[in-house]
Structures are given as C-alpha cells and as structure tokens.
Amino acid sequence: MASSTAGPDHLFGLRSSFHLGAYQTAINNSDIPNLSPEDAVERDSLVYRSYIALGSYQLVINEIDSSAPTPLQAIKLLAIYLSGPGVAQESALSSLKEWLGDVAIANNPVLRLIAGIIYMHEQDYNEALKHTNSxxxxxxxxxxxxxxxxxxxxxxxxxxxxxxxxxxxxxTLTQLAHACFNLAVGGAKIQEAYLIFQDFSDKYQMTGLILNGKAVCCMHMGRFDDAEGLLLEALNKDAKDAETLANLIVCNLHLGKSSSRFFSQLKLSHPDHMLAKRSSAAEDRFDRAVQSVA
Structure with a gap:
C-alpha cells in the first residue's frame, strides 16, 4: 500500500526491510517522525505483519483493538488465522467472508491482500484471485x-x-516477483534469478529470504555444496524457518547426507508444511504396509 501523497517516501526503507525478510529490522526502525495519518496506518501495518512473520501472533491479536482502521483489523484476522488450526481458523475464515461481503470495506486493498494470503494458505487459489486479481x-x-x-x-x-x-x-517487489518467476520457468532463467538475489545481498542486509533464494538457484544449477553453505547461514539467522529447513532437507538428499534432524525440526515446528505432511503420509503408508504383512 504505497502512499498517494507527494513528497519524500518516508516508508521506503521500512517496506524494503519487510519485503526482503528483515522483520526485526523493520520493527526496530519503525519510529519514523512526521508521518501522515495514512502513512502511519501503513507503518503500523508493516510492523504488525513483521511480528506475524516472526510468529508473534498473540502480540498482534492483543494490540489491535476493535477501534483500529480496517487495514489493521484485516492484519489481526491474519494473526488469528495463523495462530493455530481448529476454531481460530474457522472463526477467521468466517469473519473474512463477512467482511468481504460488506461493500463499505470489501475493496480495501489490505483486506483484499489478506484475503489472498489466507486463501492461498487454504490452497483455494480461485477464491484468492477473486479478491486480488484486480x-x-x-x-x-x-x-x-x-x-x-x-x-x-x-x-x-x-x-x-x-x-x-x-x-x-x-x-523491490518487482525484482522479487521476477526472481520467483525465473525460478519457476527454470533453464537459463535460473542464472538471472541468482543475479537478482545477489544484487539484493550486495545492497541490503542479508536475510533468510535472500539466502534461501540464492540457495534454491544454486540447487537448480547443481551447486549443492554452495547451496548448503547458504542454507546453514540462513539457519543461523532463524533455526526454525520452514523454508530453510525444507531446502536443507532437499539439499542434503542430493549431497547424500542425512536429513533426519532437519525433518524432525520441520515436523515439530511446522507440522502443516507440505514436506512434513508428505513425509508423515509416507510413513503412515509404510506402517500400514508393514502391518499388512506382519
């Protein structure tokens, strides 16, 4: 949500930190003077989304009250949704549908963004696009x-x-989207993606997101030793990051190394991660097969 007011962009650094995964830096550097009311809401939105990215869901839920503007209410809804499966998620989905049906707020860009994020988590991509595609x-x-x-x-x-x-x-988001697109297309585009992540690492603070981006490029290019080094550096920054653990599992398999410890960490910290679910499903099928011939 870029500011529509003319003049200097006071939130440029904060946005860049958030989009590149430097969440604690975004929080630490959020005390920005002379913000317009609109910019202040965007600043608070970025700070609360940074807390969500760090897993501090309850802090966000506690601090955003019912009098907060619609963008912050939407972010609180995301925190509730991510706080755990079951009643919380069902409640968040119910509230989201209600808000999206309210013509007074349904077109709010942050609410539409949060709707897209939540429906992506639900793997309901068509529903996500209903709210983001415009x-x-x-x-x-x-x-x-x-x-x-x-x-x-x-x-x-x-x-x-x-x-x-x-x-x-x-x-920053254009460059990130370009890198993700190049990774998806593959082939000669992988080198272009790597150069984008390398440019980020030259210009900005090294983050887990940048390190994972470079590592995935290295794996696509068959440089698994380089990828492992980048991923271990990312693990030092956040030992519970889901993508770092998942990428380390894949990398170690290609290197012929044991990945059981990373699998255990992933299943403990992120049981809903696709790789953790696939592993658990495979283990269940194996157990059933063993029992059937016992």
Whole structure:
C-alpha cells in the first residue's frame, strides 16, 4: 500500500526491510517522525505483519483493538488465522467472508491482500484471485504472481510481472516477483534469478529470504555444496524457518547426507508444511504396509 501523497517516501526503507525478510529490522526502525495519518496506518501495518512473520501472533491479536482502521483489523484476522488450526481458523475464515461481503470495506486493498494470503494458505487459489486479481497495489500484483505460479500458470504470472515492470521495474517487489518467476520457468532463467538475489545481498542486509533464494538457484544449477553453505547461514539467522529447513532437507538428499534432524525440526515446528505432511503420509503408508504383512 504505497502512499498517494507527494513528497519524500518516508516508508521506503521500512517496506524494503519487510519485503526482503528483515522483520526485526523493520520493527526496530519503525519510529519514523512526521508521518501522515495514512502513512502511519501503513507503518503500523508493516510492523504488525513483521511480528506475524516472526510468529508473534498473540502480540498482534492483543494490540489491535476493535477501534483500529480496517487495514489493521484485516492484519489481526491474519494473526488469528495463523495462530493455530481448529476454531481460530474457522472463526477467521468466517469473519473474512463477512467482511468481504460488506461493500463499505470489501475493496480495501489490505483486506483484499489478506484475503489472498489466507486463501492461498487454504490452497483455494480461485477464491484468492477473486479478491486480488484486480490489483491496485504492488503487493497485490506480486501476490497474483505467486498465486499463478502455484497454479502452474506461468503465462498469467508473466502478465502480472509485466504490469509490475511497467509501474516500477526497480521496485523491490518487482525484482522479487521476477526472481520467483525465473525460478519457476527454470533453464537459463535460473542464472538471472541468482543475479537478482545477489544484487539484493550486495545492497541490503542479508536475510533468510535472500539466502534461501540464492540457495534454491544454486540447487537448480547443481551447486549443492554452495547451496548448503547458504542454507546453514540462513539457519543461523532463524533455526526454525520452514523454508530453510525444507531446502536443507532437499539439499542434503542430493549431497547424500542425512536429513533426519532437519525433518524432525520441520515436523515439530511446522507440522502443516507440505514436506512434513508428505513425509508423515509416507510413513503412515509404510506402517500400514508393514502391518499388512506382519
């Protein structure tokens, strides 16, 4: 949600930190003076989303009360949804449907963004696109790229990417979307993706997101030793990060190393992760097969 007011962009650094995964930096550097009311809401939105990214769901739930603006209410809904399966998720989904049916707030770009994120978690990509496809902000366009890639529709993802490039080719989200698109397409595009992540690492604070991006590129290029080094560096930054653990599992399998410890960490910290679910399902099938011949 970019500010529509003229003049200096006071939130540029905060946005870049958030989008590149430097969540604690975003929180620490959020005391920005002389913000307009609109910019103050965006600042608070980025801070609370940073807390969510760090897993501090309850802090967000506790701090955002019923008098907060719609964007912050939407972010609180995301925190409730992510706080755990069961009643909390069902309640969040119910509230989301109710809010999206309210014409007074349904078109709020942050509410539409949160709807897209939640329905992506639900793997209901068509429903996500109902709320994100019309775009309106760089974040919504970037989310559209992600959704289309999840749907294996790189043709539609490329159209969204071209829209972003026409708006601002150098925007952090445009570059990230371009890197993700290149990774999905593969082939010669992998080197281009690597160069984007390398450019980020040259310009900005090294984060788990950047390290994972470079590592995935290295794995695609068959450079598994390089990938392992990058992923272990990412693990030092966050020992419970789901993507780091999942990428380490894949990397170690290619290197012929044991990945059981990383599997255990992933299943304990992120039991709903796709790799953890697949592993558990395979173990269940194996157990049933053993019992059937016992």
């Amino acid at each position: 775009g309106g902000t760089m974040e919504l366009h970037a989310l559209n790229v992600q959704i289309y890639l999840k749907m294996h529709r790189s043709d539609y993802a490329e159209k969204q990417l071209k829209i972003m490039q026409q708006i601002d080719e150098d925007h």
